[in-house]
Amino acid sequence: MSKRVAILGAGIMGASLALMLARRGLDVFLFDREDSPVGRASRWNEGKIHLGYLYAAAPTTSTAQAMIPGGLAFGRIVSDLIGGDVCGHATREDDIFLVHRHSVVDVEAIRARFDAVDALIRGHAEAGAYLADVSAARSRQLSRAELDEVSGSDDIVAGFEVPERSVDTQWVADRFGDALRAQEGLHLILGTTVRRVTRAECAGAGRWRVIGDPDLDVLFDFVVNALWEGRLEIDATAGLEPEHEWLHRYRLALFARTHAEVKARSALVCVGPFGDLKNYNGRDFYVSWYPTGLVAQGNGVTLESPVPLTAQQERRFVADVIAGLGPLLPATRRVLEAAESIDVRGGFVFASGSGSLADPGASLHRRDRFGVRRMGSYFSVDTGKYSTAPWLAARLAQEISNY
Numbered sequence: 001m002s003k004r005v006a007i008l009g010a011g012i013m014g015a016s017l018a019l020m021l022a023r024r025g026l027d028v029f030l031f032d033r034e035d036s037p038v039g040r041a042s043r044w045n046e047g048k049i050h051l052g053y054l055y056a057a058a059p060t061t062s063t064a065q066a067m068i069p070g071g072l073a074f075g076r077i078v079s080d081l082i083g084g085d086v087c088g089h090a091t092r093e094d095d096i097f098l099v100h101r102h103s104v105v106d107v108e109a110i111r112a113r114f115d116a117v118d119a120l121i122r123g124h125a126e127a128g129a130y131l132a133d134v135s136a137a138r139s140r141q142l143s144r145a146e147l148d149e150v151s152g153s154d155d156i157v158a159g160f161e162v163p164e165r166s167v168d169t170q171w172v173a174d175r176f177g178d179a180l181r182a183q184e185g186l187h188l189i190l191g192t193t194v195r196r197v198t199r200a201e202c203a204g205a206g207r208w209r210v211i212g213d214p215d216l217d218v219l220f221d222f223v224v225n226a227l228w229e230g231r232l233e234i235d236a237t238a239g240l241e242p243e244h245e246w247l248h249r250y251r252l253a254l255f256a257r258t259h260a261e262v263k264a265r266s267a268l269v270c271v272g273p274f275g276d277l278k279n280y281n282g283r284d285f286y287v288s289w290y291p292t293g294l295v296a297q298g299n300g301v302t303l304e305s306p307v308p309l310t311a312q313q314e315r316r317f318v319a320d321v322i323a324g325l326g327p328l329l330p331a332t333r334r335v336l337e338a339a340e341s342i343d344v345r346g347g348f349v350f351a352s353g354s355g356s357l358a359d360p361g362a363s364l365h366r367r368d369r370f371g372v373r374r375m376g377s378y379f380s381v382d383t384g385k386y387s388t389a390p391w392l393a394a395r396l397a398q399e400i401s402n403y
């Protein structure tokens with residue numbers, strides 16, 4: 001009889017793993033409290049497929065080294081899982097990284113770090129597999145004229161073009177939904193909130209029981225906890241305690257669709273004050289201004305989701321994003337004023353570490369400590385980033401299949 005696995009959380013991590021294990025012949029149960037899969041952070045994020053440039057404030061290149069394999073493999077793995085070409089739904093130009101005068105890293109240090117990241121990417125065997133060919137990756141500092149074209153603000157002291165792309169996460173989420181529903185050997189258990197995981201009392205009939213609301217009377221050989229923000233709470237019920245400090249941040253961002261095509265270069269302000277404008281296809285945009293969008297944070301095991309904004313608060317929020325990011329990236333105003341729809345959506349960013357992005361010494365700048373913790377046949381996954389999830393899922397699928 002095939003082994004039975006419970007995967008908790010149908011975000012990009014749980015969805016990728018569920019497809020991989022079902023295709024290897026395991027009997028897979030994928031749980032989510034929402035009524036449709038891939039509906040939370042994995043649907044409503046910027047979709048940057050990280051190669052490590054963003055982590056210029058990390059003390060070493062270890063974060064870039066941790067991000068690169070997942071970023072390079074993302075397009076290949078996801079295209080295979082969903083049976084569609086992700087590259088056709090990625091941004092078409094390299095990103096622009098703008099350095100604010102209050103950046104926690106100076107321009108020389110950023111240039112040196114970007115050179116080091118370029119070299120790491122060029123030396124990687126999968127460099128040709130990224131969303132664009134980065135086997136000759138070289139970031140480039142913008143001329144004053146180029147900088148003025150993107151920003152023109154005295155607060156922006158330098159800019160770099162880096163070979164990083166982003167994907168349209170809503171398109172990817174919809175395709176994952178289709179693939180999950182069509183997959184044989186995969187049971188989608190939606191509208192079910194997981195409360196606890198306990199060891200089964202009678203040996204031989206499966207090792208774990210997942211207690212949910214509504215409940216399901218099934219025993220599992222393996223449990224994979226991929227719940228993202230609620231993960232540590234469920235780990236504790238199974239007997240797994242957190243290893244180090246965690247920080248939850250709830251961020252709001254804007255997902256805009258314009259009436260007609262708007263010409264605007266994808267750009268972000270780093271590495272201190274943080275904001276970005278992402279142009280997926282000329283009409284679909286992501287806009288975020290971190291000082292306004294960060295609406296809650298905490299170090300506890302869980303953090304309640306903030307209550308949704310009223311229509312009036314949403315209008316105020318859009319105006320605040322324009323007021324904050326607009327002077328640094330004038331295209332922000334053009335995009336949002338040309339919008340036929342703007343979704344204000346939020347999600348948790350859940351990471352090990354502490355402190356604030358404005359503090360150069362904060363351990364939050366390091367993002368190299370994600371991955372899987374294992375307790376026998378119970379696995380707890382810290383996805384790290386959207387971009388690292390499918391690669392991590394592939395490694396975990398291999399481990400579970402070999403168990």
Ligand SMILES: Cc1cc2nc3c(=O)[nH]c(=O)nc-3n(C[C@H](O)[C@H](O)[C@H](O)COP(=O)(O)OP(=O)(O)OC[C@H]3O[C@@H](n4cnc5c(N)ncnc54)[C@H](O)[C@@H]3O)c2cc1C
Pocket residue numbers: 008009010011012013014031032033034037038039040041042043044045046047048049050192193194195226227228229230251252253346347348349383384385386387388389
């Ligand atoms: C504004 C914003 C921008 C971001 N931008 C980027 C980016 O550009 N690039 C990048 O790589 N990453 C980005 N991220 C991070 C990225 O979104 C996450 O790392 C990733 O989506 C996490 O995937 P996941 O599958 O682990 O979690 P999720 O997608 O959150 O999936 C977890 C699932 O578990 C379900 N769930 C939770 N608790 C329970 C429960 N008790 N019972 C049942 N189901 C439950 C949820 O409904 C959810 O569907 C961003 C995040 C935010 C908020």
